[in-house]
Amino acid sequence: MxxxxxxxxxxxxxxxxxxxxxxxxxxxxxxxxxxxxxxxxxxxxxxxxxxxxxxxxxxxxxxxxxxxxxxxxxxxxxxxxxxxxxxxxxxxxxxxxxxxxxxxxxxxxxxxxxxxxQKAPRVAVYSPKSKLPWDDAVTLVLTYAEIPYDVVYDDEVLNGKLPEYDWLHLHHEDFTGQFGKFFQYKDYPWYREQKQEAEGTAEKFQFSSVPQMKLAVAKKISEFVSGGGYMFAMCNATDTFDIALAADGIDIVESMYDGTPADPTANGKLNYDNSFAFRDFKTIPYPYEIEFSDIDNQPDERGLTEANDFFTLFQFSAKWDPVPSMLTQNHQSIIKGFLGQTTAFKNKFVKPEVVILAENKPAHEARYIHSTHGKGFFTFYGGHDPEDYQHRVGEEPTDLNLHPNSAGYRLILNNILFPAAKKKKLKT
Structure with a gap:
């Protein structure tokens, strides 16, 4: 019961x-x-x-x-x-x-x-095998975010490995073949190692000089983007990439880099149709001046200090311009500035078809730009380290455990996920 x-x-x-x-x-x-x-x-x-x-x-x-x-x-x-x-x-x-x-x-x-x-992109970072006395903001944030990547350099690019990847990053690299114009450091071990490595690669692939070899690398990367690849560049990889392409067939470097003097009429021969983002710029051949061209906005031209150096992200139509919208997603619209060997791009040298994603209006400079090239895309981001205003040679790397909410570093990671977007959604 x-x-x-x-x-x-x-x-x-x-x-x-x-x-x-x-x-x-x-x-x-x-x-x-x-x-x-x-x-x-x-x-x-x-x-x-x-x-x-x-x-x-x-x-x-x-x-x-x-x-x-x-x-x-x-x-x-x-x-x-x-x-x-x-x-x-x-x-x-x-x-x-x-x-x-x-x-x-x-x-x-x-x-x-x-x-x-839909699909995680295959990521490659263009970086030398030898250790350099500075750090790459992208490898720092990829490691911190636990996003895997492969390291490639001149050998891999010249051997045709880029099509194995969807996304390629370039950072503190000099595609003009002048070793960053750090000639004042020529007696330092890291400089000698970098020079020896580059000269060995040039000889291996039968180029007459490092500038010729770096030009060939830049052209391979250009082909990668034209074929549908995604390229993201920071610091002096931005302007030196365009300078090398525009100077194809022209000697723009002094004899300590290639054994022959620079062509004094080089600036009148530059072909801006070859470059991705910039036009009408002039190169700076002097070996003891650390700038490559007049694209970069210089400190005395900018009129800014760390206290007032900020740039503003533009807002785009998410429904009609999803690409720039993806690249500018952030929890902050005003980002604190940071320096680099190439810090910012003078607006007057940015090609009209290139989209300016962020700028410092008082300084008349673009900080973050994007456009298409052939079937692919590229993004240039000025500066070296978003959480180190003036990162100097030999300084300790930034500890991102102290900056888990970095708005400046978020812009890098937007570019990592962008290639994963469903293609029919990309209207620009």
């Missing part, structure tokens, strides 16, 4: 348990990774997105202009566990809540959009 009395209760609890199991799985259907000021670690949030794309091959919604460019991910316990380990802020939301967010974003009167990220 006692058993019979409690039998209905047993039948009641079984469907109740099933209901809670089912409703629980439906309730926990999406993960929202906020990218506004509530995010504890913006940089690692990019890394977890890359990790999900690479290891699970599922789509991620990048919510442009929604809470700083948040990410919406299908729910998985393994995802939330990994986010917790990495110190990333996230919210588990229902499918209904996710639908409400997507409906809000899709409204025609709001400047938001959802872009599908």
């Amino acid at each position: 006692i058993r019979e009395r409690f039998k209905p209760m047993k039948h009641f609890f079984i469907p109740l348990i099933i209901f809670f199991m089912l409703s629980g799985s439906c309730w926990a259907n999406r993960i929202l990774i906020p990218m506004d000021e509530t995010q504890k670690n913006h940089l690692k949030a990019y890394g977890i997105s890359y990790w999900i794309l690479k290891n699970f091959e599922i789509e991620i919604d990048w919510l442009l202009n929604y809470r700083g460019g948040s990410f919406l991910v299908p729910y998985s316990q393994s995802f939330t566990s990994e986010m917790t380990i990495r110190g990333i802020s996230f919210n588990v939301i229902s499918e209904g809540q996710a639908g409400d967010i997507l409906n809000q974003i899709s409204a025609p009167d709001v400047n938001m959009d959802a872009v599908k990220l």
Whole structure:
């Protein structure tokens, strides 16, 4: 009798348990990774997105202009566990809540959009094998965000390995073949090692000089972009890349670099049709002047100090200009400036078809620019290290554990995820 009395209760609890199991799985259907000021670690949030794309091959919604460019991910316990380990802020939301967010974003009167990220890009960083007395902001942030990459240099480029990758990064590199114009450091071990390495590669590939070899490398990279690759460059890899291409067939370097004097009429022969971003610039051949051309805005021309050096991100239409919108996603619209061998680009030398993503208006300079080249894309970002205003030769690398919410470093990582976007969404 006692058993019979409690039998209905047993039948009641079984469907109740099933209901809670089912409703629980439906309730926990999406993960929202906020990218506004509530995010504890913006940089690692990019890394977890890359990790999900690479290891699970599922789509991620990048919510442009929604809470700083948040990410919406299908729910998985393994995802939330990994986010917790990495110190990333996230919210588990229902499918209904996710639908409400997507409906809000899709409204025609709001400047938001959802872009599908589909496949983790294969990443390569162009960097010498020898250790240099400065650090690369991109390798620092890729390592911190836990995004894998391969290192390639002149050998790999000249041997045709670039098509194996989707995304190529160039940082503190001199494509004019003048070793950064650091001639005053010629007796330092790192300079001698760099010079010896470059001369060995030039001889191996039967080039008459390092400048000729670096030009060939720049042309290979240009072919990579034209064929559909994505190139991101910082510091003096930006202007020296364009200078080398514009000076194809012209001697713009002095004899200590190639054994022959520079052509005194070189600036009248530059072909700006070959360059990606800049036009009408003039080279600076003097070996003891550390500048390569007049593209870079000099400190005495800028009239800025660390206290007032800031640049502003432009806002683009997320629905009509998704590419520049992706590249400018941030929780801050005003970014603190930072110096480099190439710090900023004078506006007057930027080609009209190039999109200026961020600028310092008082200094008449562009800091962050983007455009297409053939079937591919390129982005140039002036300066050396977004969290070290004036990084000097031999200084310790920036510890990104102290800057997990760096707005300046976020711009680099926007470029990492950009190639993962669904192609039909790219309207520019």
